[in-house]
Amino acid sequence: MSTAPNGLNTNDIDLSIDLGGIKSPNPFWLASAPPTNMGSMVQRAFDAGWGGAVWKTLGSPIINVSSRLSSIDYGTRRMLGLNNIELITDRPLEVNFKEIYETKKKYPKNAVIVSLMVENKRDIWHEIVKRTNDTGADGIELNFGCPHGMSERGMGAATGQVPEYCQMITEWVKEVASMPVLVKLTPNVTDINQPARAAKRAGADGLSLINTINSLMGVNLDTWAPTPTVNGRSSHGGYCGPAVKPIALHMLSSLARDSQVGLPISGIGGIETWRDAVEFLLLGATGLQVCTAVMHYGYRIIEDLVAGLSNYLREKNLTSVKQLVGRAVPKVDDWGNLDLRYDVKARVDHDKCIGCNLCHIACEDGAHQAITLDGPMVKLSNGTTRPGPNVIDKECVGCNLCSLVCPVQGCITMTRIDKATEELSWNERAKRGSDEEPRPGAIYERHH
Amino acid sequence: MSLTTVPAPRAPFQEIAPPLSADQAAAEAARCLFCYDAPCIAACPTEIDIPRFIQRIATGDTVGAATTILSANILGGSCARVCPVEVLCEGSCVEKTLTKRPVTIGKLQRFATDYVLARNIDVLHAGAATGKSVGIIGAGPAGLGAAAELRKSGHAVTVYDERKWGGGLNTYAMAEYKQTAALALAEVEQVARLGAEFKQGVRVGRDVTLDDLLAKHALLFIGVGLGATSKLGVPGDAQARDALDWIEELKVAPEKVARLDGKRAVIVGGGNTAIDAVTQARRLGADATLVYRRGEAQMSAYRYEIDLARSMGCTLLFERAPVRVEAGALIVKGPLGEEKLAADLVIAAIGQQKRVEFLRGLPGVQVDEKGRLVVDAQTHRTHNPRLFAGGDCVNGGKEAVNAVAHGKKAARAMHAQLSADGVHSKNAQESK
Ligand SMILES: Cc1cc2nc3c(=O)[nH]c(=O)nc-3n(C[C@H](O)[C@H](O)[C@H](O)COP(=O)(O)OP(=O)(O)OC[C@H]3O[C@@H](n4cnc5c(N)ncnc54)[C@H](O)[C@@H]3O)c2cc1C
Ligand SMILES: Cc1cc2nc3c(=O)[nH]c(=O)nc-3n(C[C@H](O)[C@H](O)[C@H](O)COP(=O)(O)O)c2cc1C
Ligand code: SF4
Numbered sequence: 075m076s077t078a079p080n081g082l083n084t085n086d087i088d089l090s091i092d093l094g095g096i097k098s099p100n101p102f103w104l105a106s107a108p109p110t111n112m113g114s115m116v117q118r119a120f121d122a123g124w125g126g127a128v129w130k131t132l133g134s135p136i137i138n139v140s141s142r143l144s145s146i147d148y149g150t151r152r153m154l155g156l157n158n159i160e161l162i163t164d165r166p167l168e169v170n171f172k173e174i175y176e177t178k179k180k181y182p183k184n185a186v187i188v189s190l191m192v193e194n195k196r197d198i199w200h201e202i203v204k205r206t207n208d209t210g211a212d213g214i215e216l217n218f219g220c221p222h223g224m225s226e227r228g229m230g231a232a233t234g235q236v237p238e239y240c241q242m243i244t245e246w247v248k249e250v251a252s253m254p255v256l257v258k259l260t261p262n263v264t265d266i267n268q269p270a271r272a273a274k275r276a277g278a279d280g281l282s283l284i285n286t287i288n289s290l291m292g293v294n295l296d297t298w299a300p301t302p303t304v305n306g307r308s309s310h311g312g313y314c315g316p317a318v319k320p321i322a323l324h325m326l327s328s329l330a331r332d333s334q335v336g337l338p339i340s341g342i343g344g345i346e347t348w349r350d351a352v353e354f355l356l357l358g359a360t361g362l363q364v365c366t367a368v369m370h371y372g373y374r375i376i377e378d379l380v381a382g383l384s385n386y387l388r389e390k391n392l393t394s395v396k397q398l399v400g401r402a403v404p405k406v407d408d409w410g411n412l413d414l415r416y417d418v419k420a421r422v423d424h425d426k427c428i429g430c431n432l433c434h435i436a437c438e439d440g441a442h443q444a445i446t447l448d449g450p451m452v453k454l455s456n457g458t459t460r461p462g463p464n465v466i467d468k469e470c471v472g473c474n475l476c477s478l479v480c481p482v483q484g485c486i487t488m489t490r491i492d493k494a495t496e497e498l499s500w501n502e503r504a505k506r507g508s509d510e511e512p513r514p515g516a517i518y519e520r521h522h
Numbered sequence: 523m524s525l526t527t528v529p530a531p532r533a534p535f536q537e538i539a540p541p542l543s544a545d546q547a548a549a550e551a552a553r554c555l556f557c558y559d560a561p562c563i564a565a566c567p568t569e570i571d572i573p574r575f576i577q578r579i580a581t582g583d584t585v586g587a588a589t590t591i592l593s594a595n596i597l598g599g600s601c602a603r604v605c606p607v608e609v610l611c612e613g614s615c616v617e618k619t620l621t622k623r624p625v626t627i628g629k630l631q632r633f634a635t636d637y638v639l640a641r642n643i644d645v646l647h648a649g650a651a652t653g654k655s656v657g658i659i660g661a662g663p664a665g666l667g668a669a670a671e672l673r674k675s676g677h678a679v680t681v682y683d684e685r686k687w688g689g690g691l692n693t694y695a696m697a698e699y700k701q702t703a704a705l706a707l708a709e710v711e712q713v714a715r716l717g718a719e720f721k722q723g724v725r726v727g728r729d730v731t732l733d734d735l736l737a738k739h740a741l742l743f744i745g746v747g748l749g750a751t752s753k754l755g756v757p758g759d760a761q762a763r764d765a766l767d768w769i770e771e772l773k774v775a776p777e778k779v780a781r782l783d784g785k786r787a788v789i790v791g792g793g794n795t796a797i798d799a800v801t802q803a804r805r806l807g808a809d810a811t812l813v814y815r816r817g818e819a820q821m822s823a824y825r826y827e828i829d830l831a832r833s834m835g836c837t838l839l840f841e842r843a844p845v846r847v848e849a850g851a852l853i854v855k856g857p858l859g860e861e862k863l864a865a866d867l868v869i870a871a872i873g874q875q876k877r878v879e880f881l882r883g884l885p886g887v888q889v890d891e892k893g894r895l896v897v898d899a900q901t902h903r904t905h906n907p908r909l910f911a912g913g914d915c916v917n918g919g920k921e922a923v924n925a926v927a928h929g930k931k932a933a934r935a936m937h938a939q940l941s942a943d944g945v946h947s948k949n950a951q952e953s954k
Contacts, residue, residue: 150553347581371556378578381586389585483545 087384088394091125093361094280094338095254096213098185100125101351101395102379105342105363106189106215106258109373112165113173117180122373123380126185128282128363129174131162131217132202133191133229138164144291144301144308146317155317156366157291159302159309161223162191167205174209187256190247191217191229194239199246207252214251216244218269219260219285221312231285234260237272244276254279256340259325261318262288266325270335281329282340282363284322286312315366319344323357327406330358346375348382355395356402410501414512417492418472420445420465426485427452427462433476433486434463444469445476467491468515534781534805535698535772538830539603539629547633551580553617554625561614562627567927568595568667572611576630587634589645595930596646596670597663597709599639600692601923602632603701608826610923639708648717649676654940657682657739658718659726662690663922664745664913666713667929668936673716675937680739681718684725687774690747691914692922694770697798699805703773727880736908741936744884744895744904744911745929748874748919754790758847765791765799765871772802783807786864788852790814790844791871792821797828799871800836810836811863813854815843839863874919884909894918901935902928910936 089100103126104110104119116127138161148154163170178186188206192198206214218234225232233239240257247255257273259266261284270281290310293300300308322343329335341359345351346367354362367375387395422433429452437445449464463476477486498512511517542550554576562572571590578587591598607613607628615624638645654677658665661683669679687693688710693703714720724730735742751764772779787803789796792814804810812831814821817840821828831838842854842861852863876893886906888896895911897904902912912928914920 348583349581372558374574378574378581378583378586381589382578382581382583385583385585481545483548 086393087387088396089125089380089383091361091395093185093254093340094213094256094278096126096185096187096256096280098125098361099183100380101355101359101361101383102376103127103185103187103340103361103363104368105365106131106187106217107365107369108160109365109368111163112170113177116173116177116186119368119373119376120177120181120184123376124184124373126187126212126361128187128189128215129170129211131189131191131220132167132170132206133162133224134193135166136161136164136223139304141302141304144311145315146291153315153366153370155289155291155313156315156369157289157302157311157313158286159222159304159311162217162220167202171205171209174206174211178210178212185213186211187213187215189215189217189258191220191224194228194233194243196246199243200250203247203250207250211253213254213256213279214247215256215258215282216247217258217285218243219258219283221260221262221286221288222310231260231262234258234269234285235263237268240269241272241276244273244278248277256280256282258282258285258342260285261321261325261343266328267332267335270329270332270337274335274337278337280338280340280360281335282342283325283329284318284343286314287318287321289313314343315370316344316346316350319350319353323353326354326359327357327403330400330403331406346370348379348386351379351383352386352398353402355398356400357406358400358403360396360399408501411499413497413499414503414516415492415495415498416490417513418488418490419467419470420472420476421487421489422449422463422465423485423487424450424452424462426482428482428485429454429460429462430481431463432479432481436475436479441473441475442469442471444471471515534807535802538699541636542626542629542633547579547630550626550630551576554580555616557616561616562611565610565614566595567610567921567923568601568930569927570594570598570611570631572627572631575634576625576627579630579634584634584637585643585645588638588643591631591635592638592645592712593674595923595926596666596713597692597922597926598631599635599709600663600696600701600706601926602628602635603705604692604696604921605923606824606826606921609824639705639712644712644715646670646674646712646716648673651678652676652940654678655680655739656741656743656936656940657735658743658745659683659735660690660745660747660913660915661685661688661710661720661722662745662747662913663692663925664747664915664929665690665743666692666710667926668743668745668910668912668933669713669718669929670716671930671933672936673713673718675933677937677940679718681713681720682724682726682730682735683720683722684728686722688720688722690745694773695766695795695798696773696922697769697802698773699802727883732884740908740940742909743929743932743936744881744909744915745913745925746877746880747914747925749877750875751795751870752872752875754844754847754870754872756844756846759844759870761847761849762790762852762868762870765789765795765869766874768869769795769798769802779806781807782867785809785866787811787867787869788813788863788865789869789871790852791873792816792823793871793873794823794827795873796871797823797831799869801831801834803867803869804831804834804836808867811839812836813839813842813844813852813863815841817841874914876918877915881915887911892918897932900931902932903935903939907939 091101106128110127111130142160145153146155188211220230224230257278338360340361341354342363345364434445446464449462451459452462480486556573560573575587575590611627612624618624658681661681689706693706787808787810789800789812800810800812842856845853852865878893881889887904910932913925
């Protein structure tokens with residue numbers, strides 16, 4: 075990491091965004107979920123520094139179950155992934171509308187977005203959108219994503235999974251909405267681009283993604299009841315939190331690359347730190363939404379998201395968060411266009427090596443038997459030495475696994491060894507009908 | 523004031539706690555549970571948001587971590603080294619209960635602050651100028667704590683200090699194996715870069731009068747600390763060295779300090795300064811002995827400091843009061859009568875005197891029977907509404923972190939007072 079220029083104030087950095095006409099002092103919004111249940115909560119979040127909030131989804135009255143959340147832990151860390159079987163708001167509509175109005179009035183600079191989900195009838199949608207118009211909120215988000223409970227009643231993901239419904243309802247909403255309309259997509263589809271294009275055709279101003287993923291969190295080993303357990307039984311729920319980030323990033327990049335979509339995107343799914351935020355921005359998100367991380371640690375994390383993002387921009391000599399948006403998108407490509415001549419090999423820094431041998435066993439049993447333990451001596455904690463890892467270039471296919479398991483920062487690096495000549499992709503090779511071996515060992519011929 | 527003029531620590535004073543590597547810091551930071559309303563924060567006099575800065579280290583935002591630390595405690599780098607963390611933050615870490623191994627908060631704090639200090643990254647910024655001015659007497663931790671906070675609020679700050687270098691005892695007294703003078707001075711420079719003006723070598727009461735300062739500044743902050751070490755008060759005590767003078771020499775004039783191999787050093791006292799003196803004499807090669815007039819349980823030094831002295835091979839003698847200093851010996855009186863302790867070097871470390879004369883000379887203030895300046899606990903205002911105070915001169919001598927916390931508290935109250943009425947600053951303007 076390079077040295078930050080001395081004395082440049084983080085105040086010099088512009089974090090403001092404009093997402094499909096919705097303006098926000100910073101890109102961080104609370105996603106529609108328990109942290110945005112009511113006015114007092116949203117207002118505390120704004121006081122803490124959140125740029126915007128998508129209100130907990132409004133719709134026809136529902137009743138929630140008791141026991142709603144379940145999570146998956148990893149090592150000593152809790153809640154790597156979270157799952158819920160909660161429905162939309164269980165508070166009366168008029169109370170929510172009144173609090174939305176009051177909140178917007180009190181916080182004119184923050185983005186207040188109203189999430190909606192009602193029965194798929196035109197007049198019912200018109201009715202709730204008109205009431206939303208009166209709140210003075212900045213935007214509407216259509217919840218086409220909730221994968222449990224509501225979908226069985228033909229709403230939420232049941233809508234999001236059928237592009238025609240997506241388009242139809244978005245059109246109804248646009249007929250009466252006086253503010254920008256975002257469509258929140260469900261990831262529970264085979265091709266995320268279809269509902270996104272449908273939303274675009276209907277005139278949506280932006281997209282939000284992802285909502286939660288269909289999941290069953292686990293089973294209690296003593297009662298044999300799945301979790302979260304409601305009087306001995308459970309039901310599938312929606313999965314979110316840090317574990318879902320890669321799925322969200324893939325869908326985000328897929329939409330960002332689709333010229334038939336071309337809408338600003340509010341990226342959601344597993345954002346917990348400023349690093350996650352930067353990745354979403356680079357892959358095409360204009361703004362960001364957070365739910366699980368706030369449910370875990372509270373509104374206070376906004377300070378670290380803002381500080382981390384600002385310090386990062388400063389270090390990269392950038393002045394506005396907008397300069398990050400989509401910068402990694404051109405680097406996402408189809409597999410067939412990747413360069414087959416590009417050749418990397420593992421390189422071990424034996425001064426850094428602590429002698430854990432994890433790289434050896436990973437390569438031996440999980441990859442290509444390219445790391446033997448007869449390399450240069452490495453020093454162990456007790457002061458003695460023993461032979462360390464030795465990479466056999468001929469066998470190393472450059473898969474990265476050893477560098478992923480190595481616990482020492484910067485100890486194993488993947489180093490380019492090809493001559494950087496003209497690229498040759500699979501598609502190009504097929505087109506030319508070439509039988510060239512693009513790099514040594516690329517065509518399998520091992521006999522031992 | 524330049525770092526290069528301060529000698530680097532010499533061989534016997536290698537650091538007792540080396541810095542963490544990036545890997546160690548990442549592993550250690552990952553252990554923090556990110557408690558809400560964390561007990562460690564409550565245990566820190568300057569209330570650094572510890573879980574937050576550790577979380578920032580864990581996510582790779584080291585600059586952000588340093589920002590969290592330094593905005594609460596401008597001497598975060600020093601405190602990371604010299605604070606008694608065992609009885610402060612780390613002593614209350616929940617991991618101490620859970621795994622018997624508290625997160626090494628001090629070392630993580632050092633990791634983050636070293637990062638920005640080494641790269642000269644300024645994470646704090648002066649506030650928009652208010653046109654008001656505060657004078658600070660004493661460039662020690664209390665004065666620096668006040669100066670940084672006042673600059674953040676945009677007030678002009680001038681610091682007057684009688685010493686050659688700023689930093690107070692943070693520069694001149696901290697055991698060299700914990701912290702070098704160079705580090706302390708780098709922190710003074712940090713405050714200077716915030717726009718505080720330092721007038722070193724200026725003694726208030728001799729080179730300028732208090733009236734001069736009251737005419738020049740809207741408000742004054744008194745952070746004069748304590749005075750010289752008390753004399754042993756026995757015949758021949760002129761032959762004993764003042765612990766503070768001796769330690770100061772180790773730190774800023776090490777070329778004058780000879781090794782003590784084969785020599786006997788006897789240190790009189792039972793506090794942390796006595797421990798610092800006996801351990802440093804030992805590091806210089808001496809056969810080092812601490813004598814204390816009461817029992818071990820009565821020592822004011824921290825338990826782990828006493829353990830440290832023992833583990834280094836220092837001898838600790840109790841229930842022995844000094845009777846006189848002779849050539850080559852200290853005579854003490856113990857349970858068995860008078861004893862002669864052979865000593866090539868006798869060091870007095872029986873506590874610092876209060877600067878009673880100076881404090882009593884301040885107009886309109888109260889000084890208590892123990893020689894401490896009396897202030898309001900919340901605002902740190904003395905009985906004279908234009909005089910605020912903090913640090914050792916108020917609490918009678920505690921830790922650097924307490925002094926910084928006092929300075930910060932006082933600065934916030936001064937800021938409130940200056941924002942509420944412009945009267946005093948106007949007076950100051952007119953009298954210029
Ligand atoms: C040997 C020793 C070891 C210590 N070790 C530790 C430790 O490991 N950890 C820890 O946390 N604390 C330690 N302390 C305590 C710590 O140094 C003090 O608590 C802290 O420095 C107090 O800060 P202060 O600003 O109140 O006073 P000081 O640091 O004493 O600063 C006061 C400043 O005011 C100046 N001054 C005084 N009168 C005038 C005047 N009339 N005009 C101009 N300037 C004046 C002085 O020269 C001095 O620079 C130690 C103390 C000693 C003596
Ligand atoms: C308990 C819970 C309730 C939720 N309720 C809603 C909702 O009412 N409407 C909605 O659009 N999304 C809802 N979500 C989904 C979140 O808004 C968000 O899309 C999802 O949690 C992914 O983001 P994350 O990984 O930051 O948690 C809910 C999520 C949780 C955990
Ligand atoms: S978090 Fe715990 S206490 Fe709070 S509503 Fe859920 S179950 Fe109840």
